Amino acid sequence: MNPSAGFFLQAQTNPVRDLIGQALAGLGWPADVAALATDIVVWVLIATVIILVVQVSMLYTTWLERKAVGRMQDRLGANRVGPYGLLQPFADMIKMLTKEDVTPEAAHRSVFNLGAILVVPPSILVFAVVPMGIGLIATDLSVGFLYFIAMASTAVVPIFMAGWGSRNKYAIIGAMRAVAQIVSYEIPQVLSVVGVLLLAGTLSMQGLTVAQGSGGWPGLWFILIQPIAFVIFLMATAAEIERSPFDIPEAESEIIAGYHTEYAGIKFGMFYLSLYFFTIASAALGAVLFLGGWQAPIAALNTIPGTGIPLGWFWMGLKTFVLVFVFIWLRGTLPRLRSDQLMGFAWKVLVPLSLGNLLVAGLLGKLTQGLDNPLLVFVGFTLANGLLILSTAGLINRSRARGAASRVRFDQPPAVEVESVA
Numbered sequence: 001m002n003p004s005a006g007f008f009l010q011a012q013t014n015p016v017r018d019l020i021g022q023a024l025a026g027l028g029w030p031a032d033v034a035a036l037a038t039d040i041v042v043w044v045l046i047a048t049v050i051i052l053v054v055q056v057s058m059l060y061t062t063w064l065e066r067k068a069v070g071r072m073q074d075r076l077g078a079n080r081v082g083p084y085g086l087l088q089p090f091a092d093m094i095k096m097l098t099k100e101d102v103t104p105e106a107a108h109r110s111v112f113n114l115g116a117i118l119v120v121p122p123s124i125l126v127f128a129v130v131p132m133g134i135g136l137i138a139t140d141l142s143v144g145f146l147y148f149i150a151m152a153s154t155a156v157v158p159i160f161m162a163g164w165g166s167r168n169k170y171a172i173i174g175a176m177r178a179v180a181q182i183v184s185y186e187i188p189q190v191l192s193v194v195g196v197l198l199l200a201g202t203l204s205m206q207g208l209t210v211a212q213g214s215g216g217w218p219g220l221w222f223i224l225i226q227p228i229a230f231v232i233f234l235m236a237t238a239a240e241i242e243r244s245p246f247d248i249p250e251a252e253s254e255i256i257a258g259y260h261t262e263y264a265g266i267k268f269g270m271f272y273l274s275l276y277f278f279t280i281a282s283a284a285l286g287a288v289l290f291l292g293g294w295q296a297p298i299a300a301l302n303t304i305p306g307t308g309i310p311l312g313w314f315w316m317g318l319k320t321f322v323l324v325f326v327f328i329w330l331r332g333t334l335p336r337l338r339s340d341q342l343m344g345f346a347w348k349v350l351v352p353l354s355l356g357n358l359l360v361a362g363l364l365g366k367l368t369q370g371l372d373n374p375l376l377v378f379v380g381f382t383l384a385n386g387l388l389i390l391s392t393a394g395l396i397n398r399s400r401a402r403g404a405a406s407r408v409r410f411d412q413p414p415a416v417e418v419e420s421v422a
Helices: 003-011 014-026 031-072 088-098 109-118 121-129 144-153 156-166 169-200 205-211 227-240 265-290 312-333 339-368 374-405
Strands: none
Touching: 014 031, 031 088, 031 121, 031 265, 031 312, 088 265, 109 156, 109 265, 121 144, 121 265, 144 169, 144 205, 144 265, 156 169, 169 205, 169 227, 169 265, 169 339, 205 265, 227 265, 227 312, 227 339, 227 374, 265 312, 339 374
């Protein structure tokens, strides 16, 4: 990470830190105790701001999805509670909190309840390393990306607990589908990002953001030089958060509601909350990895002209919103896949393609590492990505042709009408 950028990030919280430190010193606290208390208070304030922003964003993401999908399906969407239905998320929240809490008699009560309780913490903890703006990050770990993936992966455990503890055939089928899907799509998701990590040379979320600006290398948004990785990441992430067309664990036409079939009231609301938290977190991760994070498209727009006030929070929020809308758009336009199609797409298409993209990123990154001209880096990666796409398309066509040739067909004579007996 660029040292000057690190100083700039730290400087955003210094005024608040100094104010709290002076207040504690005025109370007669020892210097070392006051310093520790100041750090704790600043961390709590940053975490509180992030959680409040994410919570409000989650509420209005549900509103946006209902309105957007409604328009796509020639409906109005939520429009009864408040102007344009803007108070509908709060009405839904009150409904979740006041509905009767029902536990099936045959359910394993402790496992059933723990599944709903443990599904939310991972979706909150991932935001600890997501930079929502310049300096607005709970903690900038040197292994921030690994932390994010590790925390997100633990969500599969409470999902399986929910299905198993329900003692319901639909629930256990949904849980097994969810486990298989999440574990399978984590592989192409991580492999697609390894090329980005190699080029940036860091696992820090702030470091990944700085690498895409004028102060880092390659100095380009990674979506420009790693578009294949971005598409793989987007599809794998949609499967990870069970968004259409990868919502097989909750296929209502087959298994009612999947692993949370037996949940009602606040317990069902916990799964709902976790799903949308992960949706926002995944969109924010995509913005950091491929869209420059809080970096503006033009360096001059990083601050309000003439004031020096940073606009990182605005750009990060806008990019996250765009990716969230892409997930909503996919839900409203694509049909659900079958289970065999879903797993085959992960192992037969995304994994080989992500390995090929990783090879290209490693070779081109080594060859272009000494170049200070972002345009030459962009041209080199564009040519390599084009060759990778053409070769992949050729292999897919060849595989389809071979499969069609080996398909066994039986010639059957035309059916003969049988005259009815009078």
